[in-house]
Amino acid sequence: MWVIEIDHFGPPSTMVKRLVDTPKPAAHQVLVEVRASGVNPKDTYIRKGRLALLSGKKFPMRLGYDLAGIVQECGHEQSQFKEGDRVFGSISAWTGGAYAEFAAVDVSELAILPDSLTFEQGASLPIAALTSYQALTKLVRIKSGEQILINGASGGVGIFAIQLAKYFGADVTTLSSAANLDFCRELGANTALDYRTTSTKSLSKRFEVVFDVFGNHSFADVKDILSARGIYITTVPRFEIFKDTVLTPIGKRARLIIVKSNSSDLDTIAGLTATGVIQTIVDKFFSFDEVTDAHKYSETHRARGKIVLVR
Ligand SMILES: NC(=O)c1ccc[n+]([C@@H]2O[C@H](COP(=O)([O-])OP(=O)(O)OC[C@H]3O[C@@H](n4cnc5c(N)ncnc54)[C@H](OP(=O)(O)O)[C@@H]3O)[C@@H](O)[C@H]2O)c1
Structure with a gap:
């Protein structure tokens, strides 16, 4: 599978797309085929090394936290999701990995994405x-x-x-x-x-x-x-x-405030969005190949709403 990662901290051009082995989901995880990933200022801070005390300095380092996609494989100790479920959520571990073709994610950090919401909308919501x-x-x-x-x-x-x-x-x-x-x-x-x-x-x-x-x-x-x-x-x-x-x-x-992804709050947000109580607004979409431009745009601090990477 492909991932977007960095070999050292630096500017947006530091990010590279490369092929790696697809992970196996751990017992309490599912493997999600990522359809869209939200870009947050946190992603740019990690890339620059501004949060190195938290992210560590182990390279190559994967990027991205928010994602929406389809469950492809289930860890053997979870019963929350099944293959084919549409899910969204955010990876809490500083190691990230949402800018990828697939991501192994703890089920406690995911929720079902309502049918009325697109993957792009789902990926824009979590953080x-x-x-x-x-x-x-x-x-x-x-x-x-x-x-x-x-x-x-x-x-x-x-x-x-x-x-x-x-x-x-x-x-x-x-x-x-x-x-x-x-x-x-x-x-x-x-x-x-x-x-x-x-x-x-x-x-x-x-x-x-x-x-x-x-x-x-x-x-x-x-x-x-x-x-x-x-x-x-x-x-x-x-x-x-x-x-x-x-x-x-x-x-x-x-x-x-220190945000923490959890299924219960994600369910609430999904419900409020699906029923139109709140709406998500995506300012700009970029393809994963345009991730450099997406980070440059985030760093202007002028985004009106969210920035989302799509397949
Ligand atoms: N602690 C946590 O758990 C947590 C969680 C999420 C986010 N955060 C942090 O929260 C901050 C905001 O995140 P975000 O996703 O909302 O960022 P964002 O989408 O990049 O924010 C862009 C917005 O910032 C506004 N802005 C720019 N300069 C401003 C100024 N001088 N005064 C007031 N507003 C200004 C812009 O509005 P105008 O164009 O109208 O100025 C623009 O709409 C980031 O630092 C992020 O890392 C922390």
Whole structure:
């Protein structure tokens, strides 16, 4: 089978497609024929070596986490899936391997892809939708009528944050560039603001949740616009957030979301998407042979929604 891998950290051109042996699924795994794979900023960070402490430095290193495809072979200790099932999910292991013809994936990280969703849609969902879902249901239980501010609202994670926050009944304020104000409103934002002309400090509302999806703010930046028991959630694991988390056990809190793929949350996301409660938006599709261009596009930080690699 073919895989996309790197022999050292580096720019997008570091990625090479080569032939390797097809893996055998372990007891609790299934072998998935990958039809589409989602591109996330994490993939580009791994490729560059920015997360080397977590990914390790063992080369060749495979890339890609999000995938959708068809179960080809089943591990002998799993009964969750059968051959031919359409599935989607995300590989949690830092070793990745979703940019490939086949991937052996733990069944706990997969769910059935509803018939009404394409493989491309399925591959666009896992990391981005789960991050927003887990932030808004596990770090905080956002409730009807609460105020949420979402920064970086038009990107892969942000599009789901807007829609899920609306679904939970929150009043949504977004921060994006001017080019994406209407896009955020169409997804459900009650108030769409341009981060170039609006400083968070100038906002008069008090927010129960500030979800810093883009991750270029800090707890100190937004503390004054949080309600008395408001929470600042960031996606970016900087030293500051670990310190702020420890220092804010109660009252105004700061927390880091760390997404974890699991079948139950994937089932929920699949259901919400299949019933039209939320929609996924793919900005650009690339073939696996165009993976270099896909990473270059991700690194512009201008994606409006998701980027997906397709067969
Ligand atoms: N901790 C976790 O478990 C976890 C999980 C998922 C993602 N993440 C992280 O979350 C971050 C966002 O992920 P993503 O998939 O949403 O990325 P993405 O799709 O690449 O984000 C692109 C979006 O970023 C916006 N943006 C660019 N510059 C901005 C700025 N200065 N201020 C606010 N928004 C800006 C752009 O909107 P405009 O063009 O309108 O500026 C664009 O729509 C990444 O760093 C990713 O690694 C972490």
